[in-house]
Amino acid sequence: MKIIEARGLVKKFDDITAVDHISFHVNKGEIFAFLGPNGAGKTTTIKMFTTLLQPTDGTIRINGFDPTTQPHDVRRSFGIIFQDPSTDDDLTAYENLEFHGVLYDIPKDTRRERINELLKIVELESRRNDLVKEFSGGMKRRLEIARGLLHHPTIIFLDEPTLGLDPQTRNHLWDYIKSMNQKEGVTVFFSTHYMEEADRMADRIAIIDHGTIVADGTPKELKDQTSSHSLEEAFLALTGKDMREESATGIDHLRNMRRVWKK
């Protein structure tokens, strides 16, 4: 069953076409990777899926609902971990999570339990009552992730979730996401520009470049299709360029620098 579907989706910002007629779908219960270099249009697509941006053209279905006409039903269906910081610095870690729990109507006992569990997983237990403004960039990122997972949604969107995280936290995080996926059947949609992450975690992958989908399928299919041994080679074969060398747009570049520096 298709739980996310985009058809002929377009987003224009003035003269830039950030997303250019993309069509693809994600099946219920899948872990799906949206792979592409900086500036490819991943965040813009996710914002349209999650009711934050109106598409210029095309249609979207999220859990059977249209984000433009049924935003409320769509919002009930997903959780999101944004690419950019979105915690409240003037509140404590615990207060940020508590706020989220109330917003998503999680019963009090479950809320407390999950907050404790997640704080452990992202290793912020000892800092739970500290103001977020005292946190490093990496700690804020971990808090953000804990918050996004708190309400166990039907679909979870993760926009470059592991950018700037150390390998250990990254592994914990993926273990937790996998177990949510297996135990509760949560559909996972994540964007990344790390090929190996997509290769290792995803059931299926869509590769986006310059706002268009250049290929989609299982990691194996993509490799077979291009007779490559790695996704890296497949990407090269599909787009004619090496993703590592793809120069990021100025803003994305700065944004990533900022995150790394704050860590």
Place this chain on the structure above:
Amino acid sequence: MEKIKKYLRVMYILWLRQIKKYSRSRARMIGSLAQPILFLVALGFGFGPIYQKASGENYIQFIAPGIISMSIIFTAMFTGIEVIYDKQFGFLKETLVAPVPRWVIMVGRTLGGATVSTLQGVVVFFISLIVGFRPENFITAPLAIVFMIMIALLFTAFGTAIASRMEDMQAFPLIINFLIMPLFFLSGALFPLDNLPHSIQVITFINPLSYGVDGIRGILTHVTHFGLGTDLLVLCIFVSIILLVGTHLFTKIEA
């Protein structure tokens, strides 16, 4: 019913957030008290003797309600306009994707900002007592809080509405200088509305703040220009309109 309870819980947590943020910001608290104190002292004592000579009345008695209103307007505007900070620092997205109608978010935020601003007004009321202000009747004086709340709601919602359409803080000084200052000066906060040139009088009539100041003054000093009933009615109408407009604009925010 379950739905209403849920909405109330969400409004409560939004309200609580505003209160916590405010109480954690000493600088903001002190900063927003400095201005009314300065106005009370400088104007009250500076213009006091002239006013006394001209009208035979005590100027502190006249301007204290105006300065109380002023402190509420500024705090309310600032808390409303905080939406821009939340936009810039990303927190707004957290509330915009939540499965809660935007009007609930808007109302929760507004109630939080209005509470903080009303408290600010109450504090300024006590400061004015120190400077020599005397309400006619201490028993009915607390009723003035009704008008303080109305002003607070009006300007918090107004700030939020404006902020919904702004990308950054650049236009903020313009709003203060070309909107808030004129509203304040032409509200009867600092001088009586009788005997004004006709054109200015018209402006003071369509300025919602005039009714707020007049209401507070009416309760505290038993002097009113429009009458308390009119004051309350006009404020209710303005608050409803601005809440509707604000909610509409807030609902349209993209991130």
